Amino acid sequence: MSEIILKHITKEYENGFLAVKDVNLEIKDNEFVILVGPSGCGKSTTLRMIAGLEDISEGDLLIDGERMNDVAPQHRDIAMVFQNYALYPHMSVYQNIAYSLKIKKVPKSEIDKRVREVAQSLGLEGLLDRRPGQLSGGQKQRVAMGRAIIRHPKAFLMDEPLSNLDAKLRGQMRVEIADLYQRLNTTFIYVTHDQTEAMTLGTKIVVMKDGEIQQIDSPANLFNYPANRFVAGFIGTPTMNFFDASCEETGGQVVLQTDTGTIRMNDKKAAALKEGGWIGKKVAAGIRPEHVISAKDGASKVFEGEVGVFELLGSNAIVYLQTASGRMVMNTTDLREYTHGERVALGVMEDKVHIFDPETERTVTN
Ligand SMILES: Nc1ncnc2c1ncn2[C@@H]1O[C@H](COP(=O)(O)OP(=O)(O)OP(=O)(O)O)[C@@H](O)[C@H]1O
């Protein structure tokens, strides 16, 4: 059992910089929590405060109900895996993995049994005699994880563990970490700025910006129901298209009017817009590239685009367009050739439009 709770956690560095502001987060047993956000948003600082590597300026950190603010890292019973692996270069793989147990004076036979178990579960059996300098990046990463696993900690903390690996190996290791999580049944707290890692590994994702939490949700909810414009733009690739529109009601139908077309609002969106007093006002709207479609007839045309770059990716294509409402990206499975400068009429899947308050950037309706 391990439950980790952050209550009003704040970090002010010595120079007065507020890196983490009033963070509240509940992590239940066996959750895979991802901290994600742009560089400098406070992910590592948050993780390091949980690990005990950084002092907490304000707030409480509870692990299984016990306040941990002043407990030394080695007594928190959590293991951290770093981006740069932090292996002992002069020790063999075997000694690296065994180290924490040796320090704890666990009997040799017990250490041997556990090292071999861990090595087997990570595919390191053949490498136990090597030094870290004789390993590939992915192998080093596995040794670093082995060192964490062997302690049977309450939680694993990982700070960008895959960022030193090339794209293919990252993909493989991502699957291995997912597999490890299934087998170990332990809490994981994982920092990344790679949203593919976030969306595929996490059961709960915490999106941060400027030291503050923007939204805590499941991957699917973050994608479908972003709480504000920042989250909407951060989650999803290519990123969501944003455009200005005015909200109007004509003949009982609520619509968004762009410079070149009209988007009809379904009952749910219309109700939210009416309730918020948005009729007659300007709103910020968003549509994901996969929800931009080519308009088959004049009535469904919302934007008029001029094709810039066209990328064929196999089963889909990304088309970059310029419109009167700004740059627009379409992710389509209609694989006809687009040519540079070609004019195309674009529609949108009307139910998929997101609407934000242009001032506060909070979501009005998804
Ligand atoms: N020792 C320090 N003193 C002052 N400011 C610091 C210190 N360490 C980090 N910061 C600042 O705190 C903010 C958060 O840093 P942090 O390392 O937590 O960001 P991050 O989200 O992990 O970013 P990245 O994705 O680049 O690793 C940054 O603006 C950083 O410059």
Ligand SMILES: [Mg+2]
């Ligand atoms: Mg970091």
